[in-house]
Amino acid sequence: MKKNKNYLFFITPGFVIYTIFAVIPIIYVVYLAFTNYTGMGKADFVGFENFVRIFHDDRFTPAFFNALKNNLKYLLCVWFIITPFQYFLAYFFFIKIPAYKYLKFMVFLPYVISSTVIGFFATLLFNPNIGLMNTILKSLGMRQNAWFGNPSIAFKLLVLVIMWQGAGSGIMIFYANFMDIPQEIMEACKVDGCTEWQRFTRILLPLSLPSCASIIMMSTIWALGVFDLPYILGGVNGGVGGSLDFASMVFYRYTFGSGLDAKTNLGFGSAISVIMFLFMLIVTFLQNKVLSKFEYEN
Amino acid sequence: MRVKKLRESDKRGGKEVLSRRGKAFRWTISILLILYTGIAIFVTVVTLLDSVKNRSDLLKSFIAIPSSVTFDAYRKVLFENDFIRYFGNSLILTVGGTAGCILLSAMMAYGIARYEFKGKNLLSSYLLLGMMVPVQVTILPVFLMLKKMGLLNKLAGVLFLYIAGISMSCIVFQKFFKTLPRELEESARMDGCHDVKLFFRIIFPIAKPVIVTMALIKAIGCWNDFYMPMILLGKKNTTTLTLGIYRYVGQFTRYMSETMAAVVITLIPIVILYFAFSTQIMEGMTSGAVKG
Numbered sequence: 001m002k003k004n005k006n007y008l009f010f011i012t013p014g015f016v017i018y019t020i021f022a023v024i025p026i027i028y029v030v031y032l033a034f035t036n037y038t039g040m041g042k043a044d045f046v047g048f049e050n051f052v053r054i055f056h057d058d059r060f061t062p063a064f065f066n067a068l069k070n071n072l073k074y075l076l077c078v079w080f081i082i083t084p085f086q087y088f089l090a091y092f093f094f095i096k097i098p099a100y101k102y103l104k105f106m107v108f109l110p111y112v113i114s115s116t117v118i119g120f121f122a123t124l125l126f127n128p129n130i131g132l133m134n135t136i137l138k139s140l141g142m143r144q145n146a147w148f149g150n151p152s153i154a155f156k157l158l159v160l161v162i163m164w165q166g167a168g169s170g171i172m173i174f175y176a177n178f179m180d181i182p183q184e185i186m187e188a189c190k191v192d193g194c195t196e197w198q199r200f201t202r203i204l205l206p207l208s209l210p211s212c213a214s215i216i217m218m219s220t221i222w223a224l225g226v227f228d229l230p231y232i233l234g235g236v237n238g239g240v241g242g243s244l245d246f247a248s249m250v251f252y253r254y255t256f257g258s259g260l261d262a263k264t265n266l267g268f269g270s271a272i273s274v275i276m277f278l279f280m281l282i283v284t285f286l287q288n289k290v291l292s293k294f295e296y297e298n
Numbered sequence: 299m300r301v302k303k304l305r306e307s308d309k310r311g312g313k314e315v316l317s318r319r320g321k322a323f324r325w326t327i328s329i330l331l332i333l334y335t336g337i338a339i340f341v342t343v344v345t346l347l348d349s350v351k352n353r354s355d356l357l358k359s360f361i362a363i364p365s366s367v368t369f370d371a372y373r374k375v376l377f378e379n380d381f382i383r384y385f386g387n388s389l390i391l392t393v394g395g396t397a398g399c400i401l402l403s404a405m406m407a408y409g410i411a412r413y414e415f416k417g418k419n420l421l422s423s424y425l426l427l428g429m430m431v432p433v434q435v436t437i438l439p440v441f442l443m444l445k446k447m448g449l450l451n452k453l454a455g456v457l458f459l460y461i462a463g464i465s466m467s468c469i470v471f472q473k474f475f476k477t478l479p480r481e482l483e484e485s486a487r488m489d490g491c492h493d494v495k496l497f498f499r500i501i502f503p504i505a506k507p508v509i510v511t512m513a514l515i516k517a518i519g520c521w522n523d524f525y526m527p528m529i530l531l532g533k534k535n536t537t538t539l540t541l542g543i544y545r546y547v548g549q550f551t552r553y554m555s556e557t558m559a560a561v562v563i564t565l566i567p568i569v570i571l572y573f574a575f576s577t578q579i580m581e582g583m584t585s586g587a588v589k590g
Contacts, residue, residue: 020458111583130360221432227434
């Protein structure tokens with residue numbers, strides 16, 4: 001390795017643009033959170049006032065906590081429904097169930113499709129007036145449903161749609177993890193004549209679980225920032241009765257929702273962002289604590 | 299590397315002789331999953347069919363075979379509603395964002411992987427920041443910054459943001475460059491090849507498979523992005539395809555066939571890309587997952 005200044009040529013352009021557009025906004029948002037900036041004029045330092053307001057505002061606080069509750073609910077769905085679903089599908093592809101190549105191809109496909117198009121597909125199926133599901137129910141003589149307009153099932157439906165769209169990435173990561181398990185172990189297992197169930201619970205599961213930590217972490221960050229599909233399907237106000245409301249949507253309503261007139265308190269919006277981020281950090285931290293307990297010791 | 303392992307994957311896995319129960323189990327799962335993948339086929343076919351239906355057919359039923367074929371909706375979407383322009387905008391953002399991001403992250407990764415300098419490790423962790431903070435958290439300051447720079451509602455603004463998203467590809471490229479033998483560069487240097495020339499002439503071509511994979515992932519992300527264009531763009535001349543679709547979906551009952559045509563137009567490039575590069579795209583997803 002030569003010691004010279006040529007490295008500057010390689011790292012400077014990336015460093016500059018990354019710093020300006022990815023790092024400075026992080027610092028800037030923290031600074032703004034302590035001010036009452038309105039987008040125009042001067043920003044006055046107001047200390048923790050914005051943060052206090054997040055927890056003590058008659059109109060804002062209930063909506064925000066309802067949204068955070070939805071975020072947590074969604075996160076639980078990620079852990080206990082979506083991730084296991086991905087894990088099992090990866091396992092099925094690994095043991096090569098019939099037509100697995102076709103299945104892999106098709107299950108991954110929705111992942112490359114834009115959320116707006118996914119939102120359209122969901123509308124096509126679940127629109128209460130002209131959607132296909134209601135047409136089918138009607139022709140069968142069954143009761144029609146408002147689907148996304150029905151607060152008691154809107155959330156479950158949203159989770160299903162997100163799962164349908166996003167399952168592919170996790171499946172491929174789990175699949176790659178299965179592939180990373182040394183061939184010798186699989187061979188030895190075969191020679192010892194263990195059953196398929198034993199092989200799954202005693203070998204594949206413990207050997208692939210530690211590497212699941214990173215994907216679960218990524219989907220956690222994603223789950224806490226979820227915006228596109230609930231916004232497209234539930235509208236800007238988060239569906240009927242706030243059933244499809246999430247933290248990032250509350251943030252959007254309070255900062256960009258009113259078209260950013262000079263009255264919008266951007267400091268408050270920034271404080272929401274900061275709280276959202278802290279929430280993410282705390283959840284990922286706790287999650288890592290729990291996951292590390294399952295770490296397989298070599 | 300994992301990428302290779304995935305390619306070899308088809309030679310591995312459950313080849314063992316199966317019990318009858320094991321076989322029946324596999325077939326059941328397989329059939330259930332085939333039905334599950336039927337959803338994607340069904341909605342795509344319905345959309346495709348309905349986009350060429352005339353309005354009276356469409357109002358009768360979504361699933362029936364059209365009695366006549368009309369491309370009226372496409373004409374309306376493309377020429378009356380400026381979807382050509384939206385398509386162009388999406389294309390500029392995707393191609394520009396991907397090219398810039400891949401070039402800068404490959405250079406950055408090479409600089410980190412092959413040179414010794416102070417603060418190198420610090421720089422690596424500095425790059426992780428961008429991955430840990432989601433765009434929803436920083437969008438407000440980004441909005442204000444672009445406004446001050448006069449880049450709000452300009453494609454250039456979002457382009458810069460896409461280019462700045464170098465974290466993930468930088469990590470993947472670093473891993474790759476570390477696996478390359480140093481002799482390659484040593485001998486080129488002996489011949490008096492300058493570092494910069496060396497990078498573009500020798501390293502870049504070798505890295506082509508990884509570059510293609512990461513570029514695909516980035517391009518799909520840019521093409522499908524909804525959040526940033528929605529907040530930072532949106533004036534008529536800077537609307538992207540995803541925004542155009544979103545506006546149609548909002549008024550679906552009024553503009554049914556137009557919505558379908560718009561969806562088909564958006565889907566075509568991405569589906570072609572997927573059919574051509576599905577292996578690389580799936581690989582790209584797994585390489586992005588930083589292990590441990």
